[in-house]
Amino acid sequence: MKALVCHSYGTSENLVLENVNDLAPDKGQVLVEVFAASLNFPDTLQIQGKYQFQPPMPFTPGSEVGGIVRALGPGVSEFQVGDRVMATPSIGGMAEQVVVATSGVRKIPDNMDFKTAAGFAMVYTTSYHALKQRANIKPGETLLVLGASGGVGMAAVELGKMMGARVIAAASSDEKLDFVRQADPDELLNYGDGELKEKVKALTDDKGADVIYDPVGGNLFDQATRCINWNGRILVVGFTSGRIPEYKANLALLKGASMVGVFLGRFRKEEPVEYEKNFAELLEFYRQGKLKPIITQTFAMEEYVAAFNVFSERRVMGKVVLQIRQE
Ligand SMILES: NC(=O)c1ccc[n+]([C@@H]2O[C@H](COP(=O)([O-])OP(=O)(O)OC[C@H]3O[C@@H](n4cnc5c(N)ncnc54)[C@H](OP(=O)(O)O)[C@@H]3O)[C@@H](O)[C@H]2O)c1
Known part of the structure; x- marks a missing residue:
């Protein structure tokens, strides 16, 4: 089978699309034939050796796929060969086949295609x-x-609206904000000139936002802590700006505000029942048409460099997917 393989750390140009041995599922695993694999920001860090979880070399990146179960490992009874699924292997997704523990596999609704399945789990569950x-x-x-047009950002806008919040979607360009419009935010804010604080205050009667969702960090985080309402919560999701910021304790005191960490992997480990409940609810929202994931950028497997460049060049809008096989 064909797989994208990382033999040495560097940019996506270092990856090699090559033929490797077919896989066989072990105990408690299924073999998934991959139709689509999504890219996430952490994939770009992992191939550079800069992520908190680094697999041993060589490895195939990719932690989310949509496809069909083709074989069952010993002891697997909850799936059947032929099931259409979304799966979250920790690595190995950017290949024609991947083996995944059953805990990371879910059957998908009939109305969900494989590209959507590949781009669903990470952004919505986070x-x-x-x-x-x-x-x-x-x-x-x-x-x-913040970063509202990106993967987790767009999902946060959609979910925030669904949960009844007044949503201010903020991004670095008008083009990105035009894209975010599809998730129906109440307000759009362009911070492309580096200014956030005064714009948020102007949109909130000078009070600031109650909840700030921050996958970016850096300068935007610094300003966000200064335009947060009394009792506000700033959610630390990621640091795509490249700088891990520091929270000034006096600002927490003055605003009665909290900085709250978000770590999906740990949540899943510590609170598996709540995690599964969230996931089931999200799939139900999808079935009911309440969530409308948008896959804007689809690339053939051979175009992997262009797909990774969307992230490194800060051009993400919605989800970026590699089409491994046509449906
Ligand atoms: N905590 C968790 O459990 C968890 C789970 C999933 C993902 N994450 C993290 O969440 C972050 C976002 O992931 P994602 O897959 O949604 O990424 P993404 O689609 O690339 O979105 C990230 C956004 O960050 C903004 N950004 C600001 N400075 C940037 C820069 N220098 N380079 C690239 N983007 C920049 C961009 O929006 P603008 O141009 O509009 O600023 C972009 O839309 C990552 O740090 C990821 O590791 C955390």
């Missing part, structure tokens, strides 16, 4: 956990989403 368990967001509260 943003739902952030808003529901970490922020405990209430209807009527103001939610500011």
Whole structure:
């Protein structure tokens, strides 16, 4: 089978598309024939050796796929050969086959295609956990989403609206904000000139936002801590700007505000029942048509360099997917 393989750390140009041995599922695993594999920001860090979890070399990147179960490992009874699924292997997704523990595999609704399945799990489960368990967001509260056109950001806008918040979607360009419009935010804010604080205050009667969803960090985080409402919560999701910021304790005191960490992997480990409940709810929202994931950038497997460049060149809008096989 064909797989994208990382033999040495560097940019996506270092990856090699090559023929490797077919896989066989072990105990408690299934073999998935991959139709689509999504890219996430952490994939770009992992191939450079800069992520918190680094697999041994050589490895195939890719932690989310949509495809069909083709073989069952010993002891697997909850799936059948032929099931259409979304799967979250920790690595190995950017290949024609991947083996995944059954805990990371879910059957998909009949109305969900494989590209959508590949791009669903990471962004929605992260943003739902952030808003529901970490922020405990209430209807009527103001939610500011930074990096709103990106993967987790777009999901946060959609979910925030669904949960009854007044959503301010913020991004670095008008083109990105035009894209975010599809998730129906209440306000759009362009921080492309580096200014966030005064613009948020102008949109919130000088009070600031109740909940701030921050996958970016750096300068935007610094300003966000200064335009947060009394009792506000700033959700630390990621640091795509490249700088891990520091929270000034006096600002927490003055605003009665909290900085709240969001870590999906740890949540899943520590609170598996809540995690599964969230996931089931998200799939039900999809079935009911309440969530409309948008895959904007689809690339053939051979075009992997262009797909990774969307992230390194800060051009993400929605989800970026490699089409491994036509449906
Ligand atoms: N905590 C968790 O459990 C968890 C789970 C999933 C993902 N994450 C993290 O969340 C972050 C976002 O992931 P994602 O897959 O949604 O990424 P993404 O689609 O690339 O979106 C990231 C956004 O960050 C903004 N950004 C600001 N400075 C940037 C820069 N120098 N380079 C690239 N983007 C920049 C961009 O929006 P603008 O141009 O509009 O600023 C972009 O839309 C990552 O740090 C990821 O590791 C965390």
